[in-house]
Amino acid sequence: MEDGRLDQDGPHLWATTARAHLGRRYVLSASHRLFSASLSEAENQNVYGKCANPHGHGHNYTVEVIVGGEIDRRTGMVCDLAELDGWVRREVLEPFDHQNLNTLEVFREVVPTTENLLIEIHRGLALVLPRAMTLAVRVEETSNNFFEYCEDPI
Protein backbone atom coordinates (compact mmCIF):
# COMPACT_ATOMS: atom_id res chain seq x y z
CA MET A 1 0.00 0.00 0.00
CA GLU A 2 1.21 3.53 -0.67
CA ASP A 3 2.33 5.69 2.24
CA GLY A 4 -0.14 8.38 3.16
CA ARG A 5 0.62 12.05 3.29
CA LEU A 6 -0.69 14.93 5.28
CA ASP A 7 -0.92 18.33 3.63
CA GLN A 8 -3.14 21.37 3.79
CA ASP A 9 -6.14 19.29 2.73
CA GLY A 10 -5.69 16.91 5.61
CA PRO A 11 -5.01 13.20 5.49
CA HIS A 12 -5.18 11.41 2.17
CA LEU A 13 -3.81 8.15 0.99
CA TRP A 14 -4.33 8.19 -2.69
CA ALA A 15 -1.46 9.67 -4.69
CA THR A 16 -3.90 10.29 -7.54
CA THR A 17 -7.61 11.02 -7.28
CA ALA A 18 -9.76 7.97 -6.71
CA ARG A 19 -13.28 7.47 -8.01
CA ALA A 20 -16.07 5.69 -6.20
CA HIS A 21 -19.83 5.34 -6.41
CA LEU A 22 -22.02 6.06 -3.41
CA GLY A 23 -25.33 4.23 -3.17
CA ARG A 24 -28.28 5.11 -0.96
CA ARG A 25 -31.67 3.38 -0.68
CA TYR A 26 -35.01 5.07 -0.15
CA VAL A 27 -38.57 3.77 0.01
CA LEU A 28 -41.61 5.36 -1.54
CA SER A 29 -45.13 4.00 -1.42
CA ALA A 30 -47.41 4.67 -4.35
CA SER A 31 -50.29 3.23 -6.28
CA HIS A 32 -50.69 2.83 -10.02
CA ARG A 33 -52.73 1.18 -12.70
CA LEU A 34 -51.17 -0.04 -15.93
CA PHE A 35 -53.60 0.81 -18.66
CA SER A 36 -53.19 2.39 -22.08
CA ALA A 37 -56.01 4.46 -23.58
CA SER A 38 -54.82 3.49 -27.04
CA LEU A 39 -55.56 -0.19 -26.39
CA SER A 40 -58.92 -1.90 -26.00
CA GLU A 41 -60.01 -3.40 -22.67
CA ALA A 42 -59.19 -6.84 -23.97
CA GLU A 43 -55.75 -5.71 -25.21
CA ASN A 44 -55.01 -4.05 -21.87
CA GLN A 45 -55.92 -7.23 -20.05
CA ASN A 46 -53.78 -9.20 -22.44
CA VAL A 47 -50.75 -6.92 -22.05
CA TYR A 48 -50.96 -5.91 -18.40
CA GLY A 49 -52.99 -8.72 -16.80
CA LYS A 50 -54.02 -7.97 -13.23
CA CYS A 51 -51.91 -4.79 -13.31
CA ALA A 52 -54.79 -3.35 -15.37
CA ASN A 53 -57.37 -3.94 -12.61
CA PRO A 54 -59.60 -0.84 -12.61
CA HIS A 55 -58.92 0.41 -9.08
CA GLY A 56 -55.15 0.10 -9.27
CA HIS A 57 -52.79 -1.44 -6.75
CA GLY A 58 -49.71 -0.33 -4.84
CA HIS A 59 -46.08 -0.96 -4.12
CA ASN A 60 -43.41 -0.02 -1.65
CA TYR A 61 -40.88 0.94 -4.26
CA THR A 62 -37.24 0.81 -3.17
CA VAL A 63 -35.25 3.46 -5.00
CA GLU A 64 -31.50 3.03 -5.08
CA VAL A 65 -29.61 6.17 -6.11
CA ILE A 66 -25.95 5.67 -7.01
CA VAL A 67 -23.81 8.74 -7.62
CA GLY A 68 -20.29 8.45 -8.97
CA GLY A 69 -17.44 10.88 -8.75
CA GLU A 70 -14.05 11.64 -7.35
CA ILE A 71 -13.51 11.14 -3.64
CA ASP A 72 -13.00 14.53 -2.02
CA ARG A 73 -9.58 14.36 -0.43
CA ARG A 74 -10.63 16.55 2.48
CA THR A 75 -13.73 14.62 3.49
CA GLY A 76 -13.21 11.15 2.02
CA MET A 77 -16.64 11.44 0.40
CA VAL A 78 -17.99 11.40 -3.14
CA CYS A 79 -21.02 13.35 -2.05
CA ASP A 80 -22.41 14.91 1.12
CA LEU A 81 -25.12 12.53 2.34
CA ALA A 82 -27.37 15.26 3.68
CA GLU A 83 -27.21 17.02 0.32
CA LEU A 84 -28.04 13.78 -1.54
CA ASP A 85 -30.95 13.11 0.83
CA GLY A 86 -32.20 16.64 0.14
CA TRP A 87 -32.09 16.18 -3.63
CA VAL A 88 -33.94 12.87 -3.37
CA ARG A 89 -36.50 14.28 -0.98
CA ARG A 90 -37.33 17.16 -3.32
CA GLU A 91 -37.06 15.40 -6.71
CA VAL A 92 -38.31 11.91 -5.85
CA LEU A 93 -40.11 11.53 -2.53
CA GLU A 94 -42.13 14.74 -2.53
CA PRO A 95 -43.48 14.23 -6.09
CA PHE A 96 -44.12 10.48 -5.90
CA ASP A 97 -44.37 9.21 -2.32
CA HIS A 98 -47.89 8.39 -1.13
CA GLN A 99 -49.31 9.37 -4.52
CA ASN A 100 -51.48 7.71 -7.12
CA LEU A 101 -49.05 7.82 -10.03
CA ASN A 102 -51.83 7.80 -12.63
CA THR A 103 -53.10 11.18 -11.32
CA LEU A 104 -49.75 12.94 -11.76
CA GLU A 105 -49.13 15.29 -14.70
CA VAL A 106 -45.90 13.49 -15.72
CA PHE A 107 -47.93 10.31 -16.30
CA ARG A 108 -50.89 11.99 -18.04
CA GLU A 109 -49.89 10.49 -21.41
CA VAL A 110 -47.43 7.84 -20.24
CA VAL A 111 -48.28 4.53 -18.58
CA PRO A 112 -46.78 4.62 -15.07
CA THR A 113 -44.83 1.41 -15.43
CA THR A 114 -41.82 1.15 -13.18
CA GLU A 115 -39.64 1.65 -16.27
CA ASN A 116 -41.28 5.03 -16.86
CA LEU A 117 -41.15 5.91 -13.16
CA LEU A 118 -37.44 5.08 -13.25
CA ILE A 119 -36.90 7.43 -16.20
CA GLU A 120 -38.73 10.27 -14.42
CA ILE A 121 -36.73 9.74 -11.23
CA HIS A 122 -33.48 9.75 -13.17
CA ARG A 123 -34.50 12.85 -15.14
CA GLY A 124 -35.37 14.80 -11.97
CA LEU A 125 -32.16 13.91 -10.16
CA ALA A 126 -29.93 14.45 -13.19
CA LEU A 127 -31.11 18.07 -13.30
CA VAL A 128 -29.90 18.84 -9.78
CA LEU A 129 -26.79 16.69 -9.52
CA PRO A 130 -23.42 18.41 -10.03
CA ARG A 131 -22.21 17.95 -13.61
CA ALA A 132 -19.09 16.05 -12.55
CA MET A 133 -21.12 13.24 -10.99
CA THR A 134 -22.58 10.26 -12.76
CA LEU A 135 -25.99 8.93 -11.80
CA ALA A 136 -27.51 5.48 -11.85
CA VAL A 137 -30.94 4.66 -10.48
CA ARG A 138 -32.45 1.31 -9.64
CA VAL A 139 -36.09 0.87 -8.65
CA GLU A 140 -37.36 -2.33 -7.08
CA GLU A 141 -41.07 -2.70 -7.64
CA THR A 142 -41.27 -5.97 -5.71
CA SER A 143 -38.64 -8.29 -4.31
CA ASN A 144 -38.66 -10.08 -7.68
CA ASN A 145 -38.71 -7.15 -10.14
CA PHE A 146 -36.24 -4.33 -10.41
CA PHE A 147 -35.28 -1.86 -13.10
CA GLU A 148 -32.07 0.04 -13.64
CA TYR A 149 -31.00 3.07 -15.62
CA CYS A 150 -27.49 4.44 -15.81
CA GLU A 151 -25.86 7.01 -18.03
CA ASP A 152 -22.60 5.14 -18.53
CA PRO A 153 -22.74 1.35 -18.78
CA ILE A 154 -20.07 -0.02 -16.45
Place this chain on the structure above:
Amino acid sequence: MILLTRKAEFSASHYYWNEAWSAEENARVFGKCSNRNGHGHNYTLEVTVAGEADPVTGFVVDLKQLKDVMEKEVVAAYDHRHLNLEVPEFKTTIPTTENIAVAIFRRLQGKIPGARLHRVRVYEMPDLFADCYAA
Protein backbone atom coordinates in the same frame (compact mmCIF):
# COMPACT_ATOMS: atom_id res chain seq x y z
CA MET B 1 -18.92 -12.39 -19.75
CA ILE B 2 -20.17 -13.53 -16.34
CA LEU B 3 -20.05 -11.56 -13.13
CA LEU B 4 -19.71 -13.58 -9.94
CA THR B 5 -20.07 -12.04 -6.48
CA ARG B 6 -19.07 -13.33 -3.09
CA LYS B 7 -20.06 -11.71 0.19
CA ALA B 8 -18.24 -11.40 3.47
CA GLU B 9 -18.94 -9.48 6.63
CA PHE B 10 -16.77 -7.67 9.08
CA SER B 11 -17.50 -5.66 12.21
CA ALA B 12 -15.34 -2.61 12.80
CA SER B 13 -15.26 0.74 14.49
CA HIS B 14 -14.17 4.09 13.05
CA TYR B 15 -14.58 7.83 13.19
CA TYR B 16 -14.33 10.61 10.59
CA TRP B 17 -11.74 13.28 11.33
CA ASN B 18 -9.61 15.62 9.20
CA GLU B 19 -6.45 16.57 11.12
CA ALA B 20 -6.08 19.77 9.10
CA TRP B 21 -9.40 21.10 10.42
CA SER B 22 -10.57 22.46 13.73
CA ALA B 23 -12.85 20.45 15.98
CA GLU B 24 -15.71 22.75 15.01
CA GLU B 25 -15.12 22.20 11.29
CA ASN B 26 -14.98 18.44 11.77
CA ALA B 27 -18.23 18.50 13.73
CA ARG B 28 -19.87 20.69 11.11
CA VAL B 29 -18.91 18.45 8.17
CA PHE B 30 -19.06 15.01 9.76
CA GLY B 31 -21.67 15.47 12.48
CA LYS B 32 -21.80 12.71 15.04
CA CYS B 33 -19.43 10.61 12.90
CA SER B 34 -16.64 12.90 14.15
CA ASN B 35 -16.93 11.64 17.74
CA ARG B 36 -13.32 10.66 18.50
CA ASN B 37 -14.49 7.80 20.70
CA GLY B 38 -15.62 6.14 17.47
CA HIS B 39 -18.68 4.11 16.61
CA GLY B 40 -19.17 0.86 14.77
CA HIS B 41 -20.84 -0.94 11.91
CA ASN B 42 -21.46 -4.43 10.66
CA TYR B 43 -20.06 -3.97 7.16
CA THR B 44 -21.05 -6.22 4.28
CA LEU B 45 -18.48 -6.66 1.55
CA GLU B 46 -19.38 -7.85 -1.95
CA VAL B 47 -16.52 -8.77 -4.24
CA THR B 48 -17.46 -9.16 -7.91
CA VAL B 49 -15.15 -10.79 -10.44
CA ALA B 50 -15.63 -11.00 -14.20
CA GLY B 51 -14.70 -13.81 -16.51
CA GLU B 52 -15.84 -16.69 -18.65
CA ALA B 53 -16.87 -20.08 -17.30
CA ASP B 54 -14.00 -22.55 -17.54
CA PRO B 55 -15.01 -25.20 -20.11
CA VAL B 56 -13.87 -28.02 -17.83
CA THR B 57 -14.96 -26.88 -14.36
CA GLY B 58 -17.78 -24.51 -15.29
CA PHE B 59 -16.31 -22.00 -12.81
CA VAL B 60 -15.56 -18.33 -13.40
CA VAL B 61 -13.33 -18.51 -10.36
CA ASP B 62 -12.52 -21.08 -7.69
CA LEU B 63 -14.84 -19.92 -4.92
CA LYS B 64 -12.70 -21.43 -2.17
CA GLN B 65 -9.70 -19.48 -3.42
CA LEU B 66 -11.77 -16.29 -3.68
CA LYS B 67 -13.06 -16.78 -0.13
CA ASP B 68 -9.51 -17.39 1.17
CA VAL B 69 -8.18 -14.24 -0.56
CA MET B 70 -11.02 -12.13 0.87
CA GLU B 71 -10.40 -13.56 4.32
CA LYS B 72 -6.64 -13.06 4.19
CA GLU B 73 -6.51 -9.63 2.51
CA VAL B 74 -9.58 -7.95 4.05
CA VAL B 75 -11.42 -9.72 6.85
CA ALA B 76 -8.30 -10.61 8.83
CA ALA B 77 -7.17 -6.96 8.65
CA TYR B 78 -10.52 -5.23 9.25
CA ASP B 79 -12.74 -7.52 11.33
CA HIS B 80 -13.16 -6.57 14.96
CA ARG B 81 -10.65 -3.74 14.49
CA HIS B 82 -10.67 0.02 14.94
CA LEU B 83 -10.08 1.13 11.34
CA ASN B 84 -8.47 4.49 12.24
CA LEU B 85 -6.12 3.01 14.84
CA GLU B 86 -5.26 -0.46 13.57
CA VAL B 87 -5.41 -0.49 9.75
CA PRO B 88 -2.39 1.08 8.01
CA GLU B 89 -4.20 2.74 5.11
CA PHE B 90 -6.59 4.51 7.48
CA LYS B 91 -3.92 6.07 9.63
CA THR B 92 -3.61 8.69 6.89
CA THR B 93 -7.00 8.66 5.18
CA ILE B 94 -10.54 8.93 6.47
CA PRO B 95 -12.33 5.53 6.61
CA THR B 96 -15.47 6.65 4.81
CA THR B 97 -17.41 3.97 2.96
CA GLU B 98 -15.99 5.29 -0.30
CA ASN B 99 -12.38 5.09 0.89
CA ILE B 100 -12.95 1.64 2.38
CA ALA B 101 -14.25 0.41 -1.00
CA VAL B 102 -11.19 1.81 -2.79
CA ALA B 103 -8.82 0.39 -0.15
CA ILE B 104 -10.36 -3.07 -0.39
CA PHE B 105 -10.22 -2.94 -4.21
CA ARG B 106 -6.51 -2.16 -4.04
CA ARG B 107 -5.94 -4.93 -1.47
CA LEU B 108 -7.60 -7.49 -3.74
CA GLN B 109 -6.37 -6.35 -7.15
CA GLY B 110 -4.15 -8.95 -8.76
CA LYS B 111 -4.66 -11.43 -5.94
CA ILE B 112 -7.68 -13.38 -7.22
CA PRO B 113 -6.43 -16.26 -9.33
CA GLY B 114 -7.88 -16.67 -12.79
CA ALA B 115 -10.46 -13.85 -12.74
CA ARG B 116 -10.54 -10.10 -13.17
CA LEU B 117 -11.67 -8.00 -10.21
CA HIS B 118 -14.66 -6.02 -11.51
CA ARG B 119 -16.23 -4.29 -8.51
CA VAL B 120 -15.97 -4.00 -4.75
CA ARG B 121 -19.13 -2.92 -2.94
CA VAL B 122 -19.12 -2.06 0.75
CA TYR B 123 -22.34 -1.62 2.71
CA GLU B 124 -21.88 0.48 5.82
CA MET B 125 -25.63 0.23 6.54
CA PRO B 126 -28.33 -1.68 4.62
CA ASP B 127 -29.27 1.57 2.89
CA LEU B 128 -25.77 2.98 2.32
CA PHE B 129 -23.02 1.50 0.19
CA ALA B 130 -20.08 2.48 -1.99
CA ASP B 131 -18.74 0.85 -5.14
CA CYS B 132 -15.24 0.86 -6.56
CA TYR B 133 -14.99 -0.38 -10.15
CA ALA B 134 -12.02 -1.49 -12.18
CA ALA B 135 -10.82 1.42 -14.30
